[in-house]
Amino acid sequence: MKRAPISRRERPAKKALSREAIVEAALAILSEEGADALTMRRLATALDTGAASLYVYVRNTEELHASMLEELLGSLDLGRGRVPWRERLVELLVSYTSLLYRQPVLARTALFTWPSGPNYQNLVEALLALLAEGEIETGRAAWGVDLLLQRATATAAEHATRNESADPAADDSALADAIRDASPNTHPHIAAAAGELMAGGAERLAWSFEVLINGLLSTPRPARSERRNRRVS
């Protein structure tokens, strides 16, 4: 049961296999057929080979995902402009989030494995430069970038399974269910905040970046002398 020649004619010609071709095809599948369709086997079929062949160019699924993210990050506008640093910072963070929002599986990737290509480096560099413009000293800015990127990434990543899940109405907040079931007697604060807990969207994201920046401006890093216990647990 060989592949019919028709499909050969539909897809112009069998491209030579390469890392870039694989990443490109993977991104195409992701945006056209969704995250579930992106499997090594499925990807191989799209490239007219067997799954095993992919492993010549890509170590494993995780690395493939990381490369896809790197590729996508290339389209980010790091926008040096005349605008004040703070506005540029929020804008950059919002557009980074939107980018991940469109491909939430890659947001997960960004959260769990470190992207490390040049495009990601440029993003970090740009963020550090903006915080430096805001006269936040290096050490604080370093931790700040992590904080800002985490907010962006986690927000987009949360969106992932939300989307796939059955109830698309409960899409905005991380607290929807807890609220619905809360009784005003046992959980008065939840009951009172019910409406507010779920409101938001783009505005909430932008607000949260303002919170982070304001907090960053007013919270110095702890003194060096106190640095001892480095583990959380």
Add this chain to the structure above:
Amino acid sequence: MKRAPISRRERPAKKALSREAIVEAALAILSEEGADALTMRRLATALDTGAASLYVYVRNTEELHASMLEELLGSLDLGRGRVPWRERLVELLVSYTSLLYRQPVLARTALFTWPSGPNYQNLVEALLALLAEGEIETGRAAWGVDLLLQRATATAAEHATRNESADPAADDSALADAIRDASPNTHPHIAAAAGELMAGGAERLAWSFEVLINGLLSTPRPARSERRNRRVS
């Protein structure tokens, strides 16, 4: 090839199947054998049945994970005390993070599916109450809780694949790789911040909560009139 009677004697007696027994067994596997070992089939074996039987009590893997998290959250000390609200808030957030830190798979769950049981509700209620004590008005507090919980959860979740991954030395920061490869010429800010980007640990987490709280105290929610575009993308 039936199970040998020896194993029957080792595990005291076949407990009756129930939701609680399943969740309990799942948590045992998780802490004794790690996240990879926790599969429906493996869990069924531990309970002396077939995987299909689990589906009588649990809808799917996701729901199982959520129940496990809920169970774990029961051990959280919500600690009403004489201490000022701000200290109690940070303490609660840190202990919530530590709890997830020990079981990072469940941190992922907390990030991607909404926990919704009573223990989670109690946590949200406690956080809202603390912010109310800090005289943060309801709407802002609602968004604030989301922000605080997300920092805690994402930090623990990031820890997940870090742990499983090959290089346990690079465990602290989300930026380690980007730093290593950055040239001082093209990325001067990264090069300058190199050391600082990776330092941290428990101290960094606590600092980030301070940032969040300070930011929260100084950043009102946007005016109602401006609420229009609710989507990010």
Add this chain to the structure above:
DNA sequence: ACCTGAACACCGTTCAAGT
């Protein structure tokens, strides 16, 4: 009603054998 063996419909990854 509760339980289960067996099957369905997949996975990622490896490897010996080919070109």
Add this chain to the structure above:
DNA sequence: ACCTGAACACCGTTCAAGT
């Protein structure tokens, strides 16, 4: 060197058939 069919070692979930 590059490529691949086939196999390995699994998955989660469903369902018909049993008790």
